[in-house]
Amino acid sequence: MANTAQDTVEKIPIIDASEYFSGKKGSLETLANQIKHAQEQIGFYYLIGHNVSPDIIDRTFEAVSRFFALPNEVKETLRVNEHQIGYIPPKASLLKTSGIADNTKLDTNEAFQLMRDRVPSDPKVVNNERFYGMNQWPRSQLIEGFRKTMTEYHDAMIRLGWKMLPVYSVSLGMDKNYLFQFFREPHFINRNAHYAPSQADANQFGLAPHSDHGFITFLPMSDVPGLEVKTQEGEWIEVPHLPEAMLINTGEFLSRWTNGKFIATPHRVLIPKTDRYAITFFYNPSDETINEPFETCISRSEPTAYKPTSFINYLKDYAEGNYLHQAEFAKRQRSTKVKL
Numbered sequence: 001m002a003n004t005a006q007d008t009v010e011k012i013p014i015i016d017a018s019e020y021f022s023g024k025k026g027s028l029e030t031l032a033n034q035i036k037h038a039q040e041q042i043g044f045y046y047l048i049g050h051n052v053s054p055d056i057i058d059r060t061f062e063a064v065s066r067f068f069a070l071p072n073e074v075k076e077t078l079r080v081n082e083h084q085i086g087y088i089p090p091k092a093s094l095l096k097t098s099g100i101a102d103n104t105k106l107d108t109n110e111a112f113q114l115m116r117d118r119v120p121s122d123p124k125v126v127n128n129e130r131f132y133g134m135n136q137w138p139r140s141q142l143i144e145g146f147r148k149t150m151t152e153y154h155d156a157m158i159r160l161g162w163k164m165l166p167v168y169s170v171s172l173g174m175d176k177n178y179l180f181q182f183f184r185e186p187h188f189i190n191r192n193a194h195y196a197p198s199q200a201d202a203n204q205f206g207l208a209p210h211s212d213h214g215f216i217t218f219l220p221m222s223d224v225p226g227l228e229v230k231t232q233e234g235e236w237i238e239v240p241h242l243p244e245a246m247l248i249n250t251g252e253f254l255s256r257w258t259n260g261k262f263i264a265t266p267h268r269v270l271i272p273k274t275d276r277y278a279i280t281f282f283y284n285p286s287d288e289t290i291n292e293p294f295e296t297c298i299s300r301s302e303p304t305a306y307k308p309t310s311f312i313n314y315l316k317d318y319a320e321g322n323y324l325h326q327a328e329f330a331k332r333q334r335s336t337k338v339k340l
Contacts, residue, residue: 011231012239013038018049020167032170039171039250043265044229046245052156054244057220060153060279063146067112068194070142080113083133084319087112105204108271114190117151131315153279154190157218161186161283172258173296182285187311195226195269195276207269213318214251214284221245224276230266253284253314256306257291259298287312
């Protein structure tokens with residue numbers, strides 16, 4: 001039996017952050033308690049009153065739809081590289097590292113991934129550090145204003161992430177400024193996706209069941225259905241569009257950082273009946289951050305349940321486990337080391 005929008009809202013709470021963003025006294029603690037409940041019980045919540053302009057969200061969706069309308073031969077010139085930046089064609093990923101489902105068919109979505117917009121003289125670019133390449137932008141005459149719109153969107157989402165750090169600090173029983181030290185250079189990934197209507201094979205999805213890799217995910221809402229979330233009771237429920245709401249969920253890195261208290265909830269995207277776009281923004285800590293569980297999340301009865309790792313190593317393992325080009329890159333690296 002299909003769930004109604006009201007059923008879903010009862011399971012995925014709507015949290016209003018407007019008083020916190022306006023600076024009302026006591027609003028930080030109130031918001032932190034609401035988010036703590038949502039992250040421990042559901043793993044997803046709608047955030048309204050988040051101060052991200054609807055205009056930049058609308059312009060970003062429009063820019064992304066224009067990008068995916070470019071000829072395939074143009075998009076292929078921006079093919080994704082070892083830094084996980086660029087165009088990912090349909091059926092190039094198989095999400096399997098989360099172990100949530102037996103995903104056997106390649107996902108049908110196409111994607112275009114961007115990270116922080118860097119310059120050639122950036123030391124990490126010069127040293128060719130993994131996941132620190134320059135963004136691959138389409139020529140401006142092909143898609144006017146695209147780069148400007150996307151970097152404006154990135155700036156808005158970084159500000160939102162920074163503003164939410166005190167909320168998450170307090171929700172975890174710590175001083176409001178505690179998490180700032182781990183986000184001096186947040187590592188963000190903007191995964192823009194196009195889900196085209198198509199005939200699905202058995203056990204094939206636009207985006208197969210998985211949980212996200214990082215700290216938290218910001219997802220401005222598409223008005224085309226397709227996203228589904230798995231409840232703690234094991235039921236897949238449709239996530240309806242709520243105008244001006246931001247859907248937020250816990251990633252695996254944060255889940256392990258909280259010793260499993262914050263849930264990295266499984267979700268998936270069905271193949272839609274009409275074109276669907278996503279402008280997902282993964283907000284993550286600095287590379288060297290190690291997810292040693294917070295002291296407030298461990299006790300004698302709840303000892304550390306996960307082996308700590310740095311964010312950059314977690315990202316590397318996630319990328320190589322889910323994307324065909326990353327797996328091939330890792331294979332070539334191992335082969336080169338053996339020869340040396």
